[in-house]
Amino acid sequence: MFEDRTAAALQLAERLMIYKGQNPLILAIPRGAVPMSRIIADKLGGELDVVLVRKLRAPSNPEFAIGAINENGQVYLAGHAAQIGATPEYIEAEKAAQLELLRERRLRYTPVHPPADPHDRIVIV
Known part of the structure; x- marks a missing residue:
C-alpha cells in the first residue's frame, strides 16, 4: 500500500494539512512511529512528543x-x-x-x- 514509512507519513501529513498553522501536538508511540511523526510535525509546523505506555x-x-x-x-x-x-x-x-x-x-x-x-x-x- 505504501512504498515505505516515509511515504506513508507524507501521505498522512497531506491529509492533516487542515491543522497546519494551528500548533498541533503530534504524539508518537515509540519506537516505530517516532520518525514518521517527525515528518508529520515538520509538515504541519507542530510540536512532536512521545506518548509512553x-x-x-x-x-x-x-x-x-x-x-x-x-x-x-x-x-x-x-x-x-x-x-x-x-x-x-x-x-x-x-x-x-x-x-x-x-x-x-x-x-x-x-x-x-x-x-x-x-x-x-x-x-x-
Whole structure:
C-alpha cells in the first residue's frame, strides 16, 4: 500500500494539512512511529512528543496483557485480569515496575524537558 514509512507519513501529513498553522501536538508511540511523526510535525509546523505506555503483564505469561499503564500512572485493567490469577498485590507490583520503566524511558526520550502539555491543543497520535 505504501512504498515505505516515509511515504506513508507524507501521505498522512497531506491529509492533516487542515491543522497546519494551528500548533498541533503530534504524539508518537515509540519506537516505530517516532520518525514518521517527525515528518508529520515538520509538515504541519507542530510540536512532536512521545506518548509512553506499557503493557501490564499477566502473572504466568509476561507476553499476555492484562492491561496497560501510561506514564501518569493511569491504568486500564482488562476484565480477565483476576480470572488468570492477577491479585491486587500482583497488579500493584506490576504497575510499579512498569511505571518505573516508563520514567526511565521518558528521561531517555526527552531528557531536557517535561512531556508536552496537550491542554487546549489539537492532538494527533
